[in-house]
Structure formats: C-alpha cells, structure tokens
Amino acid sequence: MPEVNSAVQDWLADHARRGCSPVAMVDAMVQVGFEQAFADEAVHQALQAAAGYYTQAHYPHGFEALNDEYRYDPVPVAAGNVIRAHDRDIEVLVRCDRPQVIVFGNVLSADECAALIERAQPKLKRSTTVNPESGAEDIFPSRTSEGAFFQRGEDPFILNLEQRIAALMNWPVENGEGFQVLNYRVGAEYTPHFDYFPPQQAGSAVHTERGGNRVATMVLYLNDVPNGGATYFPEAGISVAARQGRAVYFRYMNGYRQLDPLSLHGGAPVLVGEKWIMTKWVRERAAG
Ligand code: PD2
Ligand code: ZN
Numbered sequence: 608m609p610e611v612n613s614a615v616q617d618w619l620a621d622h623a624r625r626g627c628s629p630v631a632m633v634d635a636m637v638q639v640g641f642e643q644a645f646a647d648e649a650v651h652q653a654l655q656a657a658a659g660y661y662t663q664a665h666y667p668h669g670f671e672a673l674n675d676e677y678r679y680d681p682v683p684v685a686a687g688n689v690i691r692a693h694d695r696d697i698e699v700l701v702r703c704d705r706p707q708v709i710v711f712g713n714v715l716s717a718d719e720c721a722a723l724i725e726r727a728q729p730k731l732k733r734s735t736t737v738n739p740e741s742g743a744e745d746i747f748p749s750r751t752s753e754g755a756f757f758q759r760g761e762d763p764f765i766l767n768l769e770q771r772i773a774a775l776m777n778w779p780v781e782n783g784e785g786f787q788v789l790n791y792r793v794g795a796e797y798t799p800h801f802d803y804f805p806p807q808q809a810g811s812a813v814h815t816e817r818g819g820n821r822v823a824t825m826v827l828y829l830n831d832v833p834n835g836g837a838t839y840f841p842e843a844g845i846s847v848a849a850r851q852g853r854a855v856y857f858r859y860m861n862g863y864r865q866l867d868p869l870s871l872h873g874g875a876p877v878l879v880g881e882k883w884i885m886t887k888w889v890r891e892r893a894a895g
Contacts (some may be wrong), residue, residue: 609707753790805866
C-alpha cells in the first residue's frame with residue numbers, strides 16, 4: 608500500500624469524492640514527481656475508500672466491489688451493425704449491456720485462422736495461471752489448455768491483425784498484450800475466472816506494474832467446435848459457441864476503475880473435436 612502524507616491523502620480523498628477522473632489524478636501526481644505505478648495505486652485506493660469498498664465473501668479468491676453497483680459507462684466499441692475495423696468489415700451479432708459483451712462475426716478469414724494455428728502448433732506449451740500469492744505463472748488443473756505467445760508486432764501478418772482488433776475494440780494497439788493462441792483437446796477447459804488482476808491479491812502487483820490492469824478481452828475462435836467449448840458467463844447466463852472467424856469481446860473495467868463481477872467467465876470443456884482460440888487482453892495504458 609503506498610504511503611502518502613496527509614496533505615496528499617486529503618487531496619486524493621477530496622478529488623475522489625468529487626468524481627474527478629482517475630487518469631487526471633494520476634497525471635497530476637506524476638507531474639509533481641510521483642512514480643506512475645505508485646500514483647496509480649494511491650488513486651485506486653482513494654477511489655475505493657471514497658466509494659466504500661467491501662469484500663464479497665462468496666468469491667473464493669476475494670473480490671472487492673463497490674457498495675455502489677458497477678457503473679456501466681459507455682463501451683468504447685463503435686455503434687452500428689457492421690464496423691469497419693482497419694482493413695475489414697466486421698458484423699455485430701449480439702450486444703449485451705450488463706455485463707458488456709459483444710459477439711462479432713467475420714473477424715478473421717478461414718485462411719488467417721489456419722495460418723495462426725499452423726504457426727502456433729510448434730510453440731505450444733501447457734497454459735499457466737497467475738498464482739494469487741506470488742504472482743508466478745504456475746500450472747493449475749483449472750486451466751488444461753496449451754498455449755503459444757506471439758510478440759506484439761512480431762511480423763506484418765501479426766501487426767495487421769493487431770491493428771484490426773485494436774480498431775474494433777477502439778483501444779490503442781500499444782495497450783494490448785501480445786496475442787496468445789490456445790488449444791483445448793477433448794475434456795480440456797478453463798474454469799470460471801476473471802481476466803483482470805484482483806487489486807487486493809499480493810500476486811497482482813507484479814503484473815499491473817507496467818500498463819496497469821486489464822480492462823477488456825477479445826477471444827477469437829480459430830475453428831468450429833462440434834460440441835462443447837463455449838465461452839460462458841455464469842453470472843449473466845450467456846454462452847457463446849465457438850465458430851471459426853467469430854469473436855467475443857467483454858469489458859470489465861470502467862472509467863472509474865471499478866471491476867465488473869458479472870464478467871466472471873470460463874471456457875467450457877470440449878466434448879467433441881478440439882478448440883483453437885486466440886486471445887487479446889488490453890490494459891489501461893501502454894505496456895511499454
Ligand atoms: O477458451 C475460452 O473460451 C476462454 C474463456 C475464458 C478463454 C479465456 N477465458 C482466457 O484465456 O482468459
Ligand atoms: Zn478469461
């Protein structure tokens with residue numbers, strides 16, 4: 608927890624209560640000499656205190672929510688039924704406002720999906736999950752896929768897809784983590800989880816130091832799964848079937864830096880065939 612003197616504490620509390628923009632508060636602190644990560648955490652805590660955070664005991668790994676409900680501010684994704692994203696027209700198939708979930712069609716061509724699978728195949732390794740205490744990437748039975756990472760801007764093919772997804776999410780390319788391709792065989796799954804790093808868990812700090820927390824995710828489906836393998840949101844009762852070229856977007860951090868408990872989601876076990884997806888996680892700021 609950052610130590611700030613009482614004058615700074617009062618300033619933070621006052622601005623938080625008056626609904627000042629978190630980004631403006633962090634910028635003001637950085638301008639007077641505080642480290643970005645320090646300012647970020649101090650503002651986050653001031654906002655939590657201002658809104659009266661509490662811990663919801665029914666979330667096993669501890670989940671902090673505002674006494675006020677999560678505020679659904681406007682999603683950055685463009686309005687309309689077809690969105691021109693960099694080099695491609697993308698169809699909007701489903702929009703859900705609470706939680707903010709959008710299903711898109713025609714995001715990737717069949718050739719692009721095949722190329723991504725072919726390139727990922729030789730690099731696959733058992734997927735890891737962040738250890739809540741240490742922050743280390745450990746293997747857990749709750750995530751039984753294999754995955755491969757692509758560096759940001761690794762080559763023109765990857766860069767073009769990053770630009771398309773950034774345009775669709777309306778969030779800067781620089782704020783994105785590198786793509787990750789995942790392969791699930793029959794029986795493999797990813798049990799319900801949040802994609803953001805819970806601020807109250809000790810292991811989160813190392814992951815949010817650069818770029819801040821995750822704010823939204825895009826899961827892109829690279830093949831058709833004959834049965835099983837849906838991406839599901841158990842608190843919201845939403846299930847998205849894995850169909851080649853489609854994608855599901857979900858946003859869980861709003862402009863007040865609240866985190867949405869309804870964004871809890873998982874990858875259901877594959878029952879027939881296999882499942883290939885690619886994920887794009889985006890952060891509050893450029894990851895540097
Ligand atoms: O495989 C999925 O559908 C899925 C679902 C939820 C993947 C992730 N989360 C993830 O990689 O975060
Ligand atoms: Zn996830």
